[in-house]
Amino acid sequence: MTPPQSACGASAPGGQRQRTGRAGSAAFARLGRAARGALVSAVLAVAAGPAVAGPPVIERAAKGERCVEDTATMRRNHMRFLEHQRDDTVHGGLRGAKHSLKGCVDCHASKTTGSVAAAKTDFCVVCHTYAAVKIDCFGCHATKPDGVIATRPSGALATQPNGALATAAGAKP
Amino acid sequence: MSDDKSRRGFLGMAAAGLAGVMLAPGIRLVEVAQAATPGGASAGANPKVRWGMLIDTTKCASGCTDCVDACNAENGLAKPTRSTDPQWIRKVEIKEIKTGRQSSVPVMCQHCAEPPCVDVCPTGASFKRADGIVLVDRHSCIGCRYCMMACPYKARSFVHEPLTDQKPDVPRGKGCVESCTLCVHRLDAGQKTTACAEACTKAGHGAIVFGDLNDPSSEISRRVREVRSTQLRADLRLDPGVRYAGL
Amino acid sequence: MQALMNARNESRNFWLLAAFGALVTAAGLGAAHLMEEHGHAITGMDNAVVWGMPHVFAIFMIVAASGVLNVASIGSVFGKPEYKRRAPLSGLLSIAMLAGGLMVLMLDLGRPERIVVAATHYNLSSVFAWNVLLYSGMVAIVAIYLWTMFERRFNAWSRPAGIAALVWRFVLTTGTGSIFGFLVARQAYGTALLAPLFIVLSFGWGLAVFLVVQASMYRWNGRHLDPALQRRLARLLGVFVAAALFLVAVQHLTSGYFARQQAFEAFILRDGGVYPWLFWGGYVLVGAALPLLLLFHPRLGGEGGMLAACLLIVLGAFAWLYVFIIGGQAFPLEIFPGAVVSSSFGDGAIADYAPAWPEWLLGIGGLGAAFLLTVIGVRAFDFMPQDDLASGGH
Secondary structure, X not given: OOOOOOHHHOOOOOOOOOOOOOHHXXXXXXXXXXXXXXXXXXXXXXXXXXXXXXXXOOOOOOOOOOOOOOHHHHHHHHHHHHHHHHHHHHHHOOOOOOOOHHHHXXXXXXXXXXXXXXXXXXXXXXXXHHHOOOOOHHHOOOOOOOOOOOOOOOOOOOEOXXXXXXOOOOOOO | OHHHHHHHXXXXXXXXXXXXXXXXXXXXXXXXXXXXXXXXXXXXXXXXXXXXXXXXXXXXOOOOOHXXXXXXXXXXXXXXXXXXXXXXXEEEEEEEOOOOOEEXXXXXXXXXXXXXXXXXXXXXXXXXXXXXXEEEOOOOOOOOOHHHHHOOOOOXXXXXXXXXXXXXXXXXXXXXXXXXXXXXXXXXXXXXXXXXXXXXXXXXXXXXXXXXXXXXXXXXXXXXXXXXXEOOOHHHOOOEOEEEEXX | OHHHHHHHHHHHHHHHHHHHHHHHXXXXXXXXXXXXXXXXXXXXXXXXXXXXXXXXXXXXXXXHHHHXXXXXXXXXXXXXXXXXXXXXXXXXXHXXXXXXXXXXXXXXXXXXXXXXXXXXXXXXXXXXXXXXXXXHHHHHHHHHHHHHHHOHHHHXXXXXXXHHHHHHHHHHHHHHHHHHHOOOOOOOOOOOOHHHHHHHHHHHHHHHHHHHHHHHHHHHOXXXXXXXXXXXXXXXXXXXXXXXXXXXXXXXXXXXXXXXXXXXXXXXXXXXXXXXXXXXXXXXXXXXXXXXXXXXXXXXXXHHHHHHHHHHHHHHHHHHHHHHHHHHHHOOOOOOXXXXXXXXXXXXXXXXXXXXXXXXXXXXXXXXXXXHHHHHHHHHOOOOOOOOOOOOOO
8 A cells, every 4th residue: 555645745644854944054154255254244234334324314394493392202202192193183183283293294394395205305204214114104194284274264273162272283382 | 753753843833933923913913902092082073063964956057066176176186087086076967767857966975874884894994973974094994995885875985096295184095995074174173164065155056055963053954944855865774964955 | 766756756846836836926916016006096996896806816715715614514523534534635725715815805905004904903893804803713713623633632622623613614604795795785785695695605616626626636646536425526516506506596586576676687687798798608607507517417427527517616606706796886876766877986887897917916816825825735734635544544
């Protein structure tokens, strides 16, 4: 009786030793010492490139004196602020709050391009490229401020039912 | 025999390791999910309000697209040329088969009280706000288009291409589903009406009345008390917020 | 020496098959990448036909994945020994096809990078959300079921695992049918019949796929299916095909009885161009009548006849799904009953749809992924149904 077989010729249960996975390291070992050194240096150089190039140069905001939060807090937490705010805006209808994305764009739009994400030197792109984090926001959100605070009746600020004022985009409370 | 045992042992450990690697991020995902609750009591959206529209089709001229043009301008929609282009509102030319009577009617998201699109959305991105406006939360929308299958009014559009130059108040982008928002960005800012209703009134037709259906003293409430109006596909019992007179 | 030559040939054959499967899968992934970069504008889908060719492939694979587990259920749950020997292969195919179908479904999303959102945010009134849980649970349950069959110490647990898998896949296929059954808006859907219809369809499609794979494995290894067993399998497949045809007939007869549905039924069955052709020619003739003839005819119903019938059933499945999914969307929504309507958004008009090549590639890529997983599984583990062993084995 022939031993049981699987399709495509798997061997009998009990296995057959496979020699895999050693090809890569074997190839590396076969290179001469100089070649190995060059290869490792090249890989390290590419990986360390951004660090060697230095931290990003961030263009100063065009409007306002200071941001709604201090720089260190913003650097670490802006994504959390935005994520929380977006639910309040979309589900709750709160617009123009302290952490509104529109507010960020309003102040930080570049003087030259008028945008926060059009050119490599624009505010959001500069840091995100350095940190290699893809920005998802601007597939949907406008990167340029709307110039006029167009959809608000002039002078009047939207009020919430409890009487508190909702601040207009960019203005400080 | 020892080959068997060591191979099995290896497979067992590999499976356990793989399971661990796959489960570990899930623990973090549970954390993310539990943190991702929508902003509690909606301060901007008032639950006492139910926004609605009354459209008097006898005042709607065939070929007039003032409401459509205003909506496109307000929300940054390009003029549609292909079947893949989004349309939030369109004019439908109707001819009754038996009587020959013709009318022209703007159709948009009906903002149902029992929206099928909200029921079927797997992530809850399609939702009904406290004030009755049915919206798509594009942060959660995965673009599965199930809501488009479910809508009886063909209200929703899918964005088939990358977009640029969006209006700052109306973010919209490739891969998500969208529909009429009853100009929610204007309402939240304190304005009293939608772009389409405003344009229709300014042009002198007066076919579209927008307002709070829950407020008995609002113009729309008075009008629906006086004039006979119907809902589209009322047999489905979805209770749309948009009513039509003269159909 | 001969054994070593065989082993080398088999190894080479495995790598060739795996490379082919990987290539097909890669083509599908490439198409998905293009769709993600340029948007769905490069496909044939639009705002009228929102689910296109990829969904046809995906739903076939998902429904067949559920049905292919039938063979295992007949073995483990009902205790038939010939089916018990085939249970592991059935489990492997189930996982492979589910993986392929889900790959296509997820890559067809408008925002496939948001799978994490789908996995963490559940709207439990959506049957789609339930399906996300059911599909992933299915993979886990079948994996455990396979383990109880392979690990001799746990063989006694294979029956409870088999029962769990049976119940789970009934719920899963009900869920798949209900994705359409719960849509009140469209005349093609919104009926309770769709859940049981999908279950019966899964039986036929799943068994057909199983028999094709089994026949390929046997041919590759120069083995033959015992004629008595082959006749039994053929009869079972024939019963499934006939039952599905019956339910499809009842669905259309009932729908056509209602005045408000008659325009739609006329479209699907007579006036709709490609849709009646695919329904009558593709499904009824090629996908049901011819296979029934091949399976039950005394002279035609041999091993070759059965294989041909299985392939025809799969073709018929694609034809039926195309009519069901795409024909159902092509017919306009009736927002103003009793009126003829037109608009800039396609109201009142039959939607024009032609699948574009990225959609074909994505769908075929899913088949490739299922094929690749099957090839690897069969190479690594002992999935060949062993009829000639004296002991039952599993």
